Amino acid sequence: MKIGLIGGTGFYDLFPVLIEQCMETEYGQVTFLKGEYEGKEVYFLPRHGTTHGVLAPYVNYKANMLALKKVGVEQVIAVSAVGSVNPDIPIGGLSLLDQFVDFTRRRDNTFGRFSVDMTHPFCSDLQQVLKSAAQENGQTLYENTTLICVDGPIYETRSELQLFSSWGMDVVGMTNATEAALARELGICFSAVTLSTDLATGFAYIPPDLATHKKVAAENKDKVKALVLKAISLLSEQKRCLCAKSYNDYMLVKK
Template identity: 50%
Template structure:
């Protein structure tokens, strides 16, 4: 079984001895690190590049997700650092995403091949694997959180955060909705655990900054690694994910549409 792992700020090394490889896609080249754990092939992809040289709005999301697909990966687990709007998800706390709201306007969020259903954007089976792993390790994880995805690279105003809170958002970030959308379009089962690295603007007197953001992740790096490695051990492919089923329905619908179009053209 092949499992993709996508990591962001401060999270780069999962297991020792991983081999660097370059994957060429029609959207660009991507650096991926290949290794094994629990008898499974794992492919770690640093979301922001090897040296965190791409800010959220500069990431080549389509190349990243396509690279994993071309490697034969059908299950991806990810880590995202976020700002918390919810006092029950304090700095350093883990949460599993359940739903997202995408308010980005300046990036491409589709491969443009077909329409795909994404009512439930995160794979419940992968989420359960995370929860089971956390329980075994004795870690607390909020099981369901709502995420709002903003363009960045700037942080949010206090007014924006206040409105997002009224909308029912729990955490805010700059990357995950884009990733989740593209994963679904590729038929990849996808789930993400977030770590709160700060309290969002207007909820504290301490302003957000990238160094603090990174340091919270670094301080929790061992816990993150343990959680991901234990989750990998728990993941199985004994049944299709809702993502795989949605993908097959999308392909079927697109095929029918193309066949009807070809028939109409032939009759002209």
């Protein structure tokens, strides 16, 4: 059983042995780190590159998702740092995404072969596994959260954040909507957990900079890892979701 894990560089010590592997795709080369946990193969994909040098709008999302597909991964858990526009989700809060509004305008978020159903953009099976993992670990996981995905890399204005909040958005991030759309096109089960690293609502001023993101991510690393490892241990190959049905082999043929 092959599981994909997309996240920041903080996962490097998640498994005792990680073997670096490269995969060529039609959209570029991707570097994975392959590990093993409880008899399951885990392919860790550092979203921003192995040195965290690639900012969100410049990530090669299509190559990343296609490489996971080609290596045989069927289920992907993504972790990302976000700003919280819902004051009920505090700094350090873990949220399970249920919906998103894709506000990106300058990136390629489709393989462009056909239309896929995105009514429920995240895998229901993986969502359930992550909820169970949090429960078993005694961790708080904010459920039914909605992401607004923006291009970045610049952060939002106060007016934008107030608007997003008034729309009922919970967190603002730069990556998961693109990954979810591409995963769905490839028939990959995809679910995302976010870590709120700043309160983006403007009422509590903590600068939304990369250093702050990294600091909060480091402080909450163990919590995120515990959730991910428990979820991996609970994952089974039996699926009730419909994610795989959106894929056909035509997807892998480059135009």
